[in-house]
Amino acid sequence: MTIANPRIIIVGGGLAGLMSAIKICEKGVPVSIFSVVPVKRSHSVCAQGGINAAINTKGEGDSIEQHIFDTIYGGDFLAQQEPVKKLCEAAPGIVYMYDRMGVMFSRTPEGRLDLRLFGGVKNRRTLFAGGTTGQQLMYALDEQVRKFESRGLIKKFEGWEFTSIVKDHEGRCRGITAINLATMEEHVFRADAVIMGVGGYGQLYGKATNSTHCNGSAASACFQQGATLANIEMVQFHPTTIPGDDKVRLISEAVRGEGGRVWTYKDGKPWYFLEEWYPAYGNTVPRDVAARAIWKVVKDMKLGVKGEDVVYLDVTHIDPDELERKLGGVLEIYSKFVGVDPKRVPMKIFPGVHYSMGGFYVDFDHMTSVPGLFACGECDYQYHGANRLGANSLLSATFSGFETGPSALNYAKNLAKSCESIPAAVFDDEHQLQIEINKKLVGMNGKENPHQLKKELTETMMENVGVVRFNDKLKKADEKIIELMQRFYACGIQDNGAWANDELLFMRTLHNQFILGRAVVGAALARDESRGSHYKPDFPNRDDVNWMKTTKASYTTDGPKFDYEPVEPIHIKPIVRRYDVAPAKTVDE
Amino acid sequence: MKASVRLKVRRQDNPKSTPYWESFEIPYRQHLNVINLLMAIQENPVNEHGQKVAPVVWECSCLEEVCGSCTMIINGKVRQSCSALVDQFEQPIVLEPMSKFPVVRDLRVDRRAMFETLKKIQGWVNIDGYFNLGPGPVLDEKIRMKCYEYSRCMTCGCCCEACPQFNSRSPFIGAFAFGQVHLFNSHPVGKFDEARRLDSIMGMGGLADCGNAQNCLRACPKNIPLPDAIAELGWTTTKRAVTRFFKE
Numbered sequence: 125m126t127i128a129n130p131r132i133i134i135v136g137g138g139l140a141g142l143m144s145a146i147k148i149c150e151k152g153v154p155v156s157i158f159s160v161v162p163v164k165r166s167h168s169v170c171a172q173g174g175i176n177a178a179i180n181t182k183g184e185g186d187s188i189e190q191h192i193f194d195t196i197y198g199g200d201f202l203a204q205q206e207p208v209k210k211l212c213e214a215a216p217g218i219v220y221m222y223d224r225m226g227v228m229f230s231r232t233p234e235g236r237l238d239l240r241l242f243g244g245v246k247n248r249r250t251l252f253a254g255g256t257t258g259q260q261l262m263y264a265l266d267e268q269v270r271k272f273e274s275r276g277l278i279k280k281f282e283g284w285e286f287t288s289i290v291k292d293h294e295g296r297c298r299g300i301t302a303i304n305l306a307t308m309e310e311h312v313f314r315a316d317a318v319i320m321g322v323g324g325y326g327q328l329y330g331k332a333t334n335s336t337h338c339n340g341s342a343a344s345a346c347f348q349q350g351a352t353l354a355n356i357e358m359v360q361f362h363p364t365t366i367p368g369d370d371k372v373r374l375i376s377e378a379v380r381g382e383g384g385r386v387w388t389y390k391d392g393k394p395w396y397f398l399e400e401w402y403p404a405y406g407n408t409v410p411r412d413v414a415a416r417a418i419w420k421v422v423k424d425m426k427l428g429v430k431g432e433d434v435v436y437l438d439v440t441h442i443d444p445d446e447l448e449r450k451l452g453g454v455l456e457i458y459s460k461f462v463g464v465d466p467k468r469v470p471m472k473i474f475p476g477v478h479y480s481m482g483g484f485y486v487d488f489d490h491m492t493s494v495p496g497l498f499a500c501g502e503c504d505y506q507y508h509g510a511n512r513l514g515a516n517s518l519l520s521a522t523f524s525g526f527e528t529g530p531s532a533l534n535y536a537k538n539l540a541k542s543c544e545s546i547p548a549a550v551f552d553d554e555h556q557l558q559i560e561i562n563k564k565l566v567g568m569n570g571k572e573n574p575h576q577l578k579k580e581l582t583e584t585m586m587e588n589v590g591v592v593r594f595n596d597k598l599k600k601a602d603e604k605i606i607e608l609m610q611r612f613y614a615c616g617i618q619d620n621g622a623w624a625n626d627e628l629l630f631m632r633t634l635h636n637q638f639i640l641g642r643a644v645v646g647a648a649l650a651r652d653e654s655r656g657s658h659y660k661p662d663f664p665n666r667d668d669v670n671w672m673k674t675t676k677a678s679y680t681t682d683g684p685k686f687d688y689e690p691v692e693p694i695h696i697k698p699i700v701r702r703y704d705v706a707p708a709k710t711v712d713e
Numbered sequence: 714m715k716a717s718v719r720l721k722v723r724r725q726d727n728p729k730s731t732p733y734w735e736s737f738e739i740p741y742r743q744h745l746n747v748i749n750l751l752m753a754i755q756e757n758p759v760n761e762h763g764q765k766v767a768p769v770v771w772e773c774s775c776l777e778e779v780c781g782s783c784t785m786i787i788n789g790k791v792r793q794s795c796s797a798l799v800d801q802f803e804q805p806i807v808l809e810p811m812s813k814f815p816v817v818r819d820l821r822v823d824r825r826a827m828f829e830t831l832k833k834i835q836g837w838v839n840i841d842g843y844f845n846l847g848p849g850p851v852l853d854e855k856i857r858m859k860c861y862e863y864s865r866c867m868t869c870g871c872c873c874e875a876c877p878q879f880n881s882r883s884p885f886i887g888a889f890a891f892g893q894v895h896l897f898n899s900h901p902v903g904k905f906d907e908a909r910r911l912d913s914i915m916g917m918g919g920l921a922d923c924g925n926a927q928n929c930l931r932a933c934p935k936n937i938p939l940p941d942a943i944a945e946l947g948w949t950t951t952k953r954a955v956t957r958f959f960k961e
Contacts, residue, residue, distance in 0.1 A: 146843055147843060150842060150843055161772075161774050161780075161782060162824075162825075162828065162868075164781075164828070164867075164868055165774050165775070165780040165781060165782050165867075166780075167774070167775065169775060169779045169780050170775050170777060170779060170780075216845070217844070217845030218845075220845055220846070220847055220848045220849065221840075221843055221844070221845065221846075223848050223849035224838070224840050224846065224848075224849040224902070225837075225838055225840055225849075226837075226838035226849075226864075226897070226900045226902070226903055228857050228860050228861040228864045229857075230854070230857065231852055231853070231854040231857050232854070233854065234851070235851035235852050235853050235854065236848075236851060237848065253861065253864075254861055256779060256865060259779050259865070260861075260864060260865075263864060267831075267836055267837035267838070268837055268840075268843075270828070270831055270832055270836065270837060271835075271837045271839070273832065274832045274835075282825075306817055306818075335774045335775045335776070335780065336773055336774055336776065337774060368744070369742065369744060369745065369746075369749050370746065370748050370749050370752060370776055370795075371776045373776070373777050374777070449858070453779075453865070457777050457778070457779075460778060460796045461746075461777075461796060461798075463798065526843075573756070573757075575755065575756040575757075576756075579756075618755070618758055618767070618768050619758075619767045619768055621726070621767060623726065623727045623818060624727070624770050624817055624818035624821065626755075626768070626770055627755075627768065
C-alpha cells in the first residue's frame with residue numbers, strides 16, 4: 125500500500141530545510157515549514173566565504189577525487205566516507221543549479237564562475253558571491269520556495285518554535301508540537317515524515333559566530349525523545365573571529381584564501397607563525413590547526429598583541445579594489461562593528477565557536493534513529509568528521525537537503541498507514557504534555573535568575589570544552605551542569621505574560637541545553653585521543669585502533685549513554701594528518 | 714568614563730494596547746551596542762525607578778547586519794540595532810518600533826507584508842528544475858556587480874519606514890520591491906518574465922506612487938541604489954504600457 129499525498133513537515137528554514145522542501149515540491153507534494161524566524165533570516169545567511177565544487181576551471185588539475193580526499197583528511201578520518209563521496213560528486217551540479225537560480229556568483233573576465241582558495245586544500249575550488257555567499261544562496265532558495273508558496277505547495281509557519289515530536293505506539297515519528305511565538309499557543313500537527321534542519325548548537329557556548337537561535341534546543345528535545353546524537357564532542361572553533369560582548373563575529377577564511385596573513389609580534393618583530401610552522405599550507409591550514417596555533421601563541425606563549433587575547437589578520441598589503449570586490453561584505457562587518465578599516469589597519473582576531481560537526485545520527489538516507497524523523501544540514505553528523513573544511517558547509521547543507529527531501533518522501537509514501545489513521549489520543553497526549561510544561565514554566569517564581577544559569581553554563585562550556593580539553597576539567601564541567609540543572613527548579617521566570625513571551629522559550633531552551641551540554645561534555649570526556657577539533661594534550665595523538673569510531677549518544681534519565689560504531693575507511697585509508705608538509709599521497713587509487 | 718547608559722524605550726504590551734515609555738539605566742562598558750543593552754534588560758529587567766518589569770521584547774538573529782531582523786528606530790532614525798554602537802549615540806538612547814508595520818510587542822513588528830509583496834512581483838528566476846542542467850548563462854562581471862548590489866537586500870524594511878508614501882493608509886508597496894524587480898529583470902533568464910513583473914508594479918500602489926523623496930537611498934543599510942532602479946523601471950514600465958496598449 126502506498127500513500128499518495130503524504131504530509132511532510134520540515135522544521136528549520138535554512139539552506140538544508142528549504143532545499144529538502146524544494147525537492148519534495150518538485151514532485152508535486154506539499155510541505156509545511158516551521159521556523160522561529162522568517163526563513164529569509166535563517167542563520168545560513170551568515171556564511172561568507174563560499175561553496176566548494178571541484179569544477180577545475182583554473183588549470184590546477186582539481187578533481188572530485190581530490191575534493192573527497194581533502195574532506196576526509198581534513199575531518200581526520202571520522203567522516204562517513206560514502207556520503208562524503210556522494211557530496212563531492214554532486215557539488216558541481218549543485219553550484220550550477222544555484223547559478224541557474226540567479227545567484228550572483230563572482231565571475232572571471234570571461235563571465236564564468238570564479239574560484240578562490242580556501243583552507244586545507246591546494247587547489248582553488250571555492251565559488252563565491254562577494255563576501256556574502258551564504259546570504260546569496262539562502263536568498264536564492266528563499267525565492268524558489270516563495271514561488272512554490274505562491275502556487276500553494278508550501279505553507280510556512282514563521283514565528284513558531286518546535287517543541288517536540290509526536291511518536292506513535294510503534295515508535296514512529298507522526299508529527300510535531302510547536303508553539304506560536306506571538307499568541308504562545310501550543311499546537312500539534314500530524315505528519316507522515318518530519319525533517320529537522322535545525323542547525324548547530326554553538327549557543328551552548330554563549331558567544332559563537334552563530335545566530336542567537338542556534339541553540340541546539342530542538343535537537344536536544346528529539347534526543348530526549350529517543351533520537352541518537354553522534355560525534356557531538358566535535359565543535360569547531362573558527363580561528364579568525366572578532367571578539368565581542370554579545371557574540372563573536374566571523375571573519376571568513378576567504379580572507380586568508382585571498383592572501384591574508386596571520387601574525388603577532390615576537391621580539392619586537394612581526395612573526396608569521398602559521399607560515400613558519402606549516403610551510404606547505406601557510407595561512408590556509410584547516411580551522412582546527414589554525415585555531416590551536418593561535419591558542420598556543422596567545423595562551424601558552426603569551427604573545428597576544430599588546431598582551432590581549434588577539435593576534436593580527438592582515439590584508440593591508442592587498443589591493444583595496446580587489447578586497448572590495450572579493451571580500452567587501454566580510455570587511456564591512458569588521459569596520460562596522462570595530463570601527464576600524466581593515467584595508468588600512470590589520471584586524472584583531474581570536475578563535476571562536478563556529479560549527480557543530482556533530483548532530484543527529486542518521487543513516488545514509490538521512491533518517492535518524494527514530495523512524496520517520498529525518499535530519500539534514502548542520503544538525504546531522506555525517507559529512508565533516510572531526511573537523512569541517514571551509515566552504516564545505518554550504519555544500520553539505522544543500523546536498524543533504526537534496527538527499528533528505530526525496531528520502532523522506534519515499535519513506536512517507538511507503539508507510540502502511542497514514543498519520544490520518546493514527547488515534548487522536550497519540551497527538552492529544554503529547555499536546556497536553558507540552559501545554560503542561562508551558563504552564564509550569566510560566567508559573568515558576570523562585571529566586572534563581574535563569575539568565576544567570578545560562579551565563580554559568582556557557583562559561584563552563586567555554587572554559588572546559590573548548591580548543592584544549594582535559595579530563596579533570598571535563599568532569600568538573602559535568603558536575604557543574606548537574607548543579608545548574610538542580611538550581612533550574614528554583615528559578616523565577618522573568619515574564620509570565622501570555623503574549624509574545626520570549627522568556628518562556630528561554631526557559632525551555634535552557635533546560636534542553638543542559639541536557640545537550642551534558643552529552644557534549646560526556647562524549648568529549650570519553651574520547652581519549654586527539655582528532656580534528658577534539659584536542660587533549662594528555663592524549664596528543666590520533667588513536668585509530670581504539671577511536672576511529674563514531675560516538676553515539678543516547679538519552680537516559682540518568683544522563684547520556686555512549687556507544688561506538690567503527691568508521692569504515694572504504695575510499696581513503698587512514699594516514700597521519702599533517703599540514704607542515706603536503707600529504708605523501710593525495711588521491712587514493 | 715560614563716558609569717551608565719540611559720535608555721528610553723517605547724513599549725507596547727500587545728498589538729491592541731496603548732504604547733508607553735519606560736526608561737532604563739544600564740551599566741556602561743566599552744564596545745556596547747544596542748543589542749547588548751536589550752540583553753542586559755532581559756537579564757535584569759528593572760526600570761530606572763528600580764521596579765521589576767517585564768523584559769523588553771525585540772527581534773534579532775545574526776547580530777552581523779546580514780539578516781535584517783533587529784531593525785528599529787534609534788534616536789529617530791531607522792536602522793539595525795546590532796550595528797548601533799552605543800558610543801556613537803547621544804543619550805538617552807531612544808528606541809522605538811518601526812512605525813510603518815503593526816507592533817507585535819514592544820520593539821517587535823510584523824513585516825509579513827513585505828514578503829507578500831515579493832510574491833506579487835514574482836521575485837525569483839523561473840528555472841526548469843532542481844537537478845544538474847549544467848551552468849547558468851555567462852554573465853559580465855560588471856553586470857554581476859551591479860546586480861549584486863540589489864541582491865543584498867535583507868527585506869529589513871528601512872526603506873519602507875523612511876518613505877513618506879509607505880504607510881497604512883496607502884497601498885504603496887515600498888522601494889525594496891522595485892530593487893528586486895530590477896534585479897530579476899536584469900538577469901539573463903529572469904528577464905523572460907520581465908513583462909509579468911512590470912505589470913505587477915504598474916497598478917495601484919506601484920511605481921507611479923513613488924514620490925521620489927529618495928529617503929530609501931539614505932535609509933538603506935546596504936546602500937542599495939533604489940532610486941536608480943526606480944528611474945530605470947520608470948522608462949521600462951512606460952515602454953511596457955505602450956506595448957500593452959497597442960500590441961496586446
